[in-house]
Amino acid sequence: MATDGLALIRRMATGDREALAAFYDAYASLAFGLARRILGDPDEAAEVVQDVFWELWRAAPLYDPARGTPEAWITVRARSRAIDKVRSSRRRDEMLGTPLSEATTSSPDAEADSPGSRVEERELVHGALRELPDNQRAVIELAYLGGLTQSEISTRLAQPLGTVKTRMRLGMERLREVLGARG
Amino acid sequence: MSHAPYDELVAGYALGALDGEDRERFDAHLAAGCGTCSRAILEYQETLAQAAAELAEAPPARVRTALLARLEPAVRPVPSRRPAATALRWAAGLALAAGITAWLTSATLRTRYQAQLQAMADEAATLRTQLAESTSLIARVRTELAEVQSRLTEQDRVLTMVRAETAEQARTLTLLQDPTTRIVTLAGLGPSPGAQGRMLWNPTRGGFLVAAALQPLPAGKVYELWAIAGKKPPVPAGVFTVDADGRGTLGVARLEAVPEPEVFAVTLEREGGALAPTGPMVLASKKA
Numbered sequence: 001m002a003t004d005g006l007a008l009i010r011r012m013a014t015g016d017r018e019a020l021a022a023f024y025d026a027y028a029s030l031a032f033g034l035a036r037r038i039l040g041d042p043d044e045a046a047e048v049v050q051d052v053f054w055e056l057w058r059a060a061p062l063y064d065p066a067r068g069t070p071e072a073w074i075t076v077r078a079r080s081r082a083i084d085k086v087r088s089s090r091r092r093d094e095m096l097g098t099p100l101s102e103a104t105t106s107s108p109d110a111e112a113d114s115p116g117s118r119v120e121e122r123e124l125v126h127g128a129l130r131e132l133p134d135n136q137r138a139v140i141e142l143a144y145l146g147g148l149t150q151s152e153i154s155t156r157l158a159q160p161l162g163t164v165k166t167r168m169r170l171g172m173e174r175l176r177e178v179l180g181a182r183g
Numbered sequence: 184m185s186h187a188p189y190d191e192l193v194a195g196y197a198l199g200a201l202d203g204e205d206r207e208r209f210d211a212h213l214a215a216g217c218g219t220c221s222r223a224i225l226e227y228q229e230t231l232a233q234a235a236a237e238l239a240e241a242p243p244a245r246v247r248t249a250l251l252a253r254l255e256p257a258v259r260p261v262p263s264r265r266p267a268a269t270a271l272r273w274a275a276g277l278a279l280a281a282g283i284t285a286w287l288t289s290a291t292l293r294t295r296y297q298a299q300l301q302a303m304a305d306e307a308a309t310l311r312t313q314l315a316e317s318t319s320l321i322a323r324v325r326t327e328l329a330e331v332q333s334r335l336t337e338q339d340r341v342l343t344m345v346r347a348e349t350a351e352q353a354r355t356l357t358l359l360q361d362p363t364t365r366i367v368t369l370a371g372l373g374p375s376p377g378a379q380g381r382m383l384w385n386p387t388r389g390g391f392l393v394a395a396a397l398q399p400l401p402a403g404k405v406y407e408l409w410a411i412a413g414k415k416p417p418v419p420a421g422v423f424t425v426d427a428d429g430r431g432t433l434g435v436a437r438l439e440a441v442p443e444p445e446v447f448a449v450t451l452e453r454e455g456g457a458l459a460p461t462g463p464m465v466l467a468s469k470k471a
Binding site for chain 2: 017020021024025028029030031032033034036037042045046049050053054057058059061062067068069071072074075076078079080083127128129140143144147148149150151152153165166168169171172173175176179180
């Protein structure tokens with residue numbers, strides 16, 4: 001059964017705490033998965049999730065369904081908070097040294113080092129992105145999960161800025177097609 | 184300007200990856216209210232949300248506990264008072280309860296007001312943004328409205344001119360179709376010897392004057408037509424101006440005082456015209 005996110009947000013706007021709990025139960029894994037992929041560290045991702053849902057609780061009266069689904073409302077904030085954290089804790093400099101897909105999927109948890117879970121994680125990370133050509137997937141991951149700007153990506157990949165822009169556009173169009181076809 | 188450069192930047196914007204000039208240009212473009220780009224951004228945000236859903240992973244249970252604990256404490260039901268075993272116990276209990284209540288109250292108030300202040304600050308920030316957006320929208324609508332109004336005014340002006348010309352032509356045609364209409368020729372005099380005039384005159388309908396090659400009018404002056412019959416003083420028959428080529432026209436209503444003038448003449452007069460000719464005569468017909 002699909003969660004009626006909009007109804008929950010409407011109830012949250014009236015100060016309904018149970019609605020927040022239900023909203024959290026429905027969407028926390030969406031925010032956590034994304035934050036963890038961006039930050040790597042589950043503790044930092046947990047902090048981001050708590051902050052994000054606290055913000056959403058307070059911002060609920062301002063939610064406008066015309067500006068996006070609850071899923072987009074949550075992911076835009078979660079991504080933004082996680083990237084802020086990456087930048088403020090200067091972890092980006094460390095990440096720049098290693099390929100992003102490894103940096104974003106590697107986990108300090110010992111159990112994550114077992115070959116099986118690593119492979120499984122890669123599958124998860126790449127999901128729809130896996131269906132993109134490598135060069136398009138790379139720029140989207142570096143921007144969305146790595147928080148790099150197009151100029152930084154251009155430097156990092158030693159590709160002209162125009163090429164980076166074009167790959168972003170083609171990649172996003174392809175991603176939309178792939179996900180649109182799924183559902 | 185072509186929209187193509189913005190099409191190339193939408194994806195980068197949705198990915199939060201624009202920087203430098205691209206960022207500034209795109210922000211300005213959005214602030215100018217591009218619906219195509221706004222819709223594309225919303226669509227891409229949905230796409231990214233869908234892609235992010237594939238990364239979903241349950242957070243540790245403590246996050247939920249901490250989040251709900253952070254909420255404003257719910258209003259607690261007032262505990263029913265129980266009979267105390269001794270007055271001392273009751274008093275001690277009361278003191279303890281008072282202490283706890285005071286502590287709870289101040290903590291609760293602090294949390295509640297901090298949360299409320301933060302919420303109000305957030306809301307104020309959002310309202311400010313919305314106000315700025317609305318203000319820019321209103322400015323745009325005003326500009327467009329002013330343009331539309333100016334176009335309408337111009338169209339009205341043209342329409343009025345066309346109507347006046349049409350009425351003039353209809354009037355001339357009516358005059359020409361009437362066998363009692365005569366055509367009087369006026370010739371230039373004094374300051375404008377090359378000037379010419381034709382007067383269509385009908386005793387019951389009035390007439391229509393066409394003048395050509397008159398001198399351009401000095402500021403504050405007009406040409407005035409006079410109708411003269413017998414020994415009566417000239418009767419004023421209307422004033423007119425001329426264009427750059429010295430052309431002017433004047434429709435004249437039927438003149439009760441002189442239904443059949445013998446002479447038509449034009450003089451230069453002060454703006455508004457005179458009741459009797461004062462200026463130099465520039466055009467006159469021969470006595471009929």
